[in-house]
Amino acid sequence: SWFTDSMREGRPVAVETRHLVQDTVPTFPEGATPTPVATVSQYACQRRTSTENYNKIFTDAFEVLAESYELSEFEGQCLAFRKAASVLKCLPGVVRCLGDIRGLPCLGEHTKSIMEDILQCGRSFEVEKILSDERYQTLKLFTSVFGVGPKTAEKWYRAGLRSFSDILTEPSIHLNRMQQTGFLHYKDISRAVSKAEARALGNIIDEAVHAITPDAVLALTGGFRRGKEFGHDVDFLVTTPELGREKSLLPDIIDRLKQDGILLYCDYQASTFDISKLPSLRFEAMDLFAKCFLILRLKGSKVEGGLNSAAEDHRGWRAVRVDLVSPPMDRYAYALLGWTGSRQFERDLRRFARFERQMRLDNHILYDKTKNEFLAATTEKDIFDHLGLEYIEPWQRNA
Ligand code: DCT
Numbered sequence: 001s002w003f004t005d006s007m008r009e010g011r012p013v014a015v016e017t018r019h020l021v022q023d024t025v026p027t028f029p030e031g032a033t034p035t036p037v038a039t040v041s042q043y044a045c046q047r048r049t050s051t052e053n054y055n056k057i058f059t060d061a062f063e064v065l066a067e068s069y070e071l072s073e074f075e076g077q078c079l080a081f082r083k084a085a086s087v088l089k090c091l092p093g094v095v096r097c098l099g100d101i102r103g104l105p106c107l108g109e110h111t112k113s114i115m116e117d118i119l120q121c122g123r124s125f126e127v128e129k130i131l132s133d134e135r136y137q138t139l140k141l142f143t144s145v146f147g148v149g150p151k152t153a154e155k156w157y158r159a160g161l162r163s164f165s166d167i168l169t170e171p172s173i174h175l176n177r178m179q180q181t182g183f184l185h186y187k188d189i190s191r192a193v194s195k196a197e198a199r200a201l202g203n204i205i206d207e208a209v210h211a212i213t214p215d216a217v218l219a220l221t222g223g224f225r226r227g228k229e230f231g232h233d234v235d236f237l238v239t240t241p242e243l244g245r246e247k248s249l250l251p252d253i254i255d256r257l258k259q260d261g262i263l264l265y266c267d268y269q270a271s272t273f274d275i276s277k278l279p280s281l282r283f284e285a286m287d288l289f290a291k292c293f294l295i296l297r298l299k300g301s302k303v304e305g306g307l308n309s310a311a312e313d314h315r316g317w318r319a320v321r322v323d324l325v326s327p328p329m330d331r332y333a334y335a336l337l338g339w340t341g342s343r344q345f346e347r348d349l350r351r352f353a354r355f356e357r358q359m360r361l362d363n364h365i366l367y368d369k370t371k372n373e374f375l376a377a378t379t380e381k382d383i384f385d386h387l388g389l390e391y392i393e394p395w396q397r398n399a
Pocket residue numbers: 221222223224228230231232233234235338339340341342343346347
């Protein structure tokens with residue numbers, strides 16, 4: 001099926017890099033010079049990072065710190081911990097002592113002191129303090145609802161609200177449609193989506209889109225394209241070779257899903273992409289392509305091996321978050337590269353383009369500032385080539 005094709009491309013090869021061919025978790029040889037540090041780049045797009053993370057104990061701790069800084073709007077510190085976690089994720093074994101990370105990029109004094117605590121005590125006092133902090137706990141809880149961002153969470157926290165029932169019983173709070181849906185399907189949406197569920201959704205979208213236009217192109221992106229077993233949603237790119245036709249593709253798909261009775265929520269954003277305005281385009285966090293953020297009703301009977309759900313669930317279906325993006329075909333490669341992630345990989349691709357190549361990369365274009373020209377690409381590899389980067393396979397982009 002189409003999914004197997006997508007996954008063939010995205011399937012992690014059994015042993016991805018270096019010396020991972022062993023049953024036990026690899027560690028750095030005792031007393032040996034640990035990593036060939038000179039070979040670890042500060043840019044995630046110059047590292048190969050599979051889904052295998054040998055240093056989860058450290059990267060989980062860093063993620064808590066990063067989130068805590070993010071919620072307090074300390075962007076620099078947040079990014080520093082995300083970068084540090086990303087570097088540790090590419091290592092071929094468990095870090096056993098600080099000597100193992102000597103010379104690695106992006107690991108500063110603060111990150112090292114956290115690692116030292118974990119190495120010595122198995123835990124970090126600083127991380128535990130954050131985890132038990134009321135503000136952190138409440139903001140994490142509130143932002144876990146679909147449609148609730150850090151700003152809204154902060155507002156509710158400041159108003160003295162601490163729980164979902166506080167929010168739902170507070171008369172002065174008006175939830176928008178997205179947030180109402182978020183609460184309605186909270187349990188389902190906060191449960192991880194399995195690869196089998198992603199595959200089932202792929203088949204559903206594939207059927208819908210090909211019934212609309214037989215020459216449609218559908219690609220799995222996001223974490224599942226990178227070979228992840230679980231995700232928080234399923235991301236797809238969908239387009240057609242017929243330029244301009246992609247504009248009505250999503251509305252047509254949405255109609256069909258509605259007719260099939262599986263559309264629980266839809267936030268559709270029409271394209272604001274205009275190629276003639278590209279040179280003046282300022283940097284956008286999100287791209288300008290037509291997209292929709294959906295919640296679909298997925299039946300267990302469609303999923304090989306059944307739903308990834310609690311045993312007591314007898315409904316026979318679950319709600320799942322699905323994102324569809326529809327770029328024009330001539331923007332396909334840039335959009336695919338941008339939507340495959342990881343976020344850190346994307347961030348560093350752009351940073352690398354800007355600072356090492358004087359180029360600008362986003363989900364729409366690659367622009368050479370020294371030559372003042374747009375660089376054409378029909379595949380992701382073309383973009384890596386333009387940037388003078390070794391090609392990194394999707395399953396090696398889990399930075
Ligand atoms: N993306 C990005 N920058 C963002 C948000 C998203 O570059 N601020 C890209 C990278 C991943 C892709 O879009 C899909 O986003 P998510 O679904 O949030 O990420 P994911 O890697 O698919 O993670 P998950 O498995 O949790 O869905």
